[in-house]
Amino acid sequence: MRLLASLTAAAACSAAFAQTPTLPQQTSPLLARLGLQRCGTQVLDQGQWNFAPPGDCGNSTNPTAAYEPNQVLEIPVVFHILRSSSGQGNVTDANVNEQIDVLNEDFRAIAGTNGQPGYDTMIQFKLATVDPGGNATNGINRYNNTTWYNDGGNYFNSIAWDPNNYLNIYTNQASGALGYVPFLPHQGSVGSNADRVVALWSAVGKNAPIGPPYNQGRTVTHEVGHYLGMYHTFQSGCGSSACYSTGDRICDTNPEANPFFGCGNNSSCGSPDPTTNYMDYSDDLCMNRFTQEQARRMRCTLQWWRPQLAEVAGGGFSTTYCTSNLNSLGQMAQLTVTGSPVVSDNDLNFSVANLPTSVFGYLLMSQAQGNVPFFGGSSGVLCLGAPFIRFSGNVLNSGANGEIDFSPDVNSLPQGASFATGSTWNFQYWYRDVVLFPTSNTSDALEITFQ
Ligand SMILES: [Zn+2]
Structure with a gap:
């Protein structure tokens, strides 16, 4: 009562x-x-x-x-x-x-x-x-x-x-x-x-x-x-x-x-x-x-009904916004970035950890976010929306340490892309998983708003 x-x-x-x-x-x-x-x-x-x-x-x-x-x-x-x-x-x-x-x-x-x-x-x-x-x-x-x-x-x-x-x-x-x-x-x-x-x-x-x-x-x-x-x-x-x-x-x-x-x-x-x-x-x-x-x-x-309540997350530098599946190591590959969101500094370094050793992959980027199972969920989660660009250009390999390091030249991006001031880009790593082969997997994803 x-x-x-x-x-x-x-x-x-x-x-x-x-x-x-x-x-x-x-x-x-x-x-x-x-x-x-x-x-x-x-x-x-x-x-x-x-x-x-x-x-x-x-x-x-x-x-x-x-x-x-x-x-x-x-x-x-x-x-x-x-x-x-x-x-x-x-x-x-x-x-x-x-x-x-x-x-x-x-x-x-x-x-x-x-x-x-x-x-x-x-x-x-x-x-x-x-x-x-x-x-x-x-x-x-x-x-x-x-x-x-x-x-x-x-x-x-x-x-x-x-x-x-x-x-x-x-x-x-x-x-x-x-x-x-x-x-x-x-x-x-x-x-x-x-x-x-x-x-x-x-x-x-x-x-x-x-x-x-x-x-x-x-x-x-x-x-x-x-x-x-x-x-x-x-x-x-x-x-x-x-x-x-x-x-x-x-x-x-x-x-x-x-x-x-x-x-x-x-x-x-x-x-x-x-x-x-x-x-x-x-x-x-x-x-x-x-x-x-x-x-x-x-x-x-x-x-x-609650238009003032939530904020769009991730304004500013490097915010993880999407998670993916565990891989054959029982871990989620994690993408991190160091450096500055100021384009003219041109000092970004992307790292991917928790990868199986010696597997290849690509770092992808897009201005659109997504969140859908990749190939029905057997290959991770696609956190980018179309169109996406192969940011890393060439194939990368996780080597003996199961890690990737990638330092792009942000003044020379593939497919004519550019990081305009105020623009937001999203990044994610796609890779083969040898144990799960022929399927693949993805890292978590992060976004950067450039200055
Ligand atoms: Zn209830």
Whole structure:
């Protein structure tokens, strides 16, 4: 009941909110023992709320390719740790930093992490480095207030950082749930003080104090999914075939009759349930993906509902923006660059590490970014968009050390290319992998904005 009271207060704009939303099944034997709900987010179903356009990611989804991830968007995050007056409910800096890592592993589908099987949304997160007053910050605030610790007192009206510009995450008792958001972006007051993610303090980070199976940080991944416009995969049960306008409004997640608890497979609507999706209720270590259409809906949400929130990552010199697959060494080839982005300095040196020995490859460049499996995923990830240019000209060889060093003359680029002041170029290394032969692989990719 406390949950409903706080949510109603949060949704200041709405008579429609008086309609009773459907709270999904919350119980599993484990959660019952813990005395917790899985997720306290209450989602109004179709027809109960209907804002004007942008409808591409409101009550329905338009999965147009215009929303395909093509550049990295970075969201600044502020954590508000709400402890009791006696200090209960502290979240350590280490757990906060781990939580940011989990978000990035999951939303970026980083190779070698639990999130690897997912689709790279090209949305990433960082702790805020500047507060609303323009002062340096570590993005973590702590308060001792028992009312706030109990999720009461409308703390957000006192301490929120402008929700148009920051993702505000509060940790406390979360009204008896693992976490919740007060509304989906098209169902509430984006930018109001109440606009936030709330997480149970003990479920934040990796190896969080709550213990298995909810201790690997995926409560926050799930709730940030809501915050970016995602419904539960089981919204409206098996629903209808109109999958962009009913259910979870996503067609590449199969319909699902009920929340799934635990790990494994299930089939509740005649097809495999999306039990590994972050928007189901599975155990933390058994959730490992957003889908391509979920990624598009979230990017649509950032464009239309949260236009001031994210920044385009990578302005300036040498930012890694795209990761690739592990190679036959079990490592991802890493591209780094030293020198200056000032073209007239002409002192760039590109290095590729973690390569198999004595394999050949090319350093490629393009002004367009991409993020698609190369040859169906057997050959890494293509992080460049067309057209791309063979930057290194000749074939390079990783030699006995499994490394590449390449120092280009930036005044004499292939195919008539030039690094104009203010232009951004993207770089990636393609190489043979002898063990995987005849397939190939790619390094991660970085971008440079030239001066
Ligand atoms: Zn939820």
